[in-house]
Amino acid sequence: MKKIVFAGIVALGGFVTANAQCKPVSTLTENFDTWKDINKCWTVQSGKAMLYPNDKKIIFYSMNDPRENMYLVTPKITAGTYTLSLDASDNGGETTLELFSINTPSDTKSYVSIAKPAKITGEKKTYTISLKKDSHLGLKVLLNGVHQAVYIDNLSLKAKK
16 A cells, blocks of 8 residues: 555656746747757647647648637746747738737636737737736637648747846
């Protein structure tokens, strides 16, 4: 019995330790060049579509499911005011990017829009965002066509002074 309880404590401790490694951050600089899979401190919500790293960037791909809600969620960010910049481009058609403050990545009811959807034009996007409490930042891409793709690269989040 003691061995079973000890094994349970060790297993739970390992789980807590793995999650504790993703501490809240106050800056992000990510060019996705070394990503083979989604980083363990980031989260993906892709529905029936695909969201994955490839060719040194993040790709949102609609496959046969246009209008699917697709989110790339950052590690938790400490409360404050930030400047977010990123490169966003697409392979044509109507595509948009919207930003969300997210309390719990697994609970879509905790997703609160903080920047209205903006058309992706291939130019660098820059936003000023304010987080009232420690939160994740979600990048929602909306693709309106079959086999459409959006590419995100060179994401930078810096505290605004």
